[in-house]
Amino acid sequence: MAWLYLILAGAFEVVGVTGMNKVVKDKNLQSYIVLFMGFIISFGFLSLAMKTLPMGISYAVWTGIGTVGGVIIGMLFYGESKDWKRILFIGAILVAVVGLKLTS
Structure with missing residues (x-):
């Protein structure tokens, strides 16, 4: 259940970041x-x-989801660059998050 909470936390971080963009x-x-x-x-x-997961793993996954989600929202809805290098590094973040999940 803790991993579900963490995924939801990351998803709502993306909502918050989108709200920051809307405020600007x-x-x-x-x-x-x-x-x-x-x-x-x-x-x-x-x-x-x-409450269940270690702080380091939780924070890394939470920020990873927020970072990737924010970049994807920016590319899809705000006309940000869809350069292949950006997509490559998004993939690297995703691989790192999956790696953290597999090792915890």
Whole structure:
């Protein structure tokens, strides 16, 4: 169950990061709600995951999911570069996260 909490924490981190981007573009109440709720829920799930999983693994996986998710959202919805090198390094992050899961 801790791994599910950790995946949800990472997913809501992506929501929070998307909210940050929305706040930069549109400083309205909806943008701030997405920002704060995304991070509040993310930290909640992260704290649940860390009751079972080690801190180092939890933080690395959480930030990995958030990083990859943020980059993918940026490429799909905000016109960020889809250069092959970016995609290669996203793959490297994913391999590292899977490696951490396999070793814990």
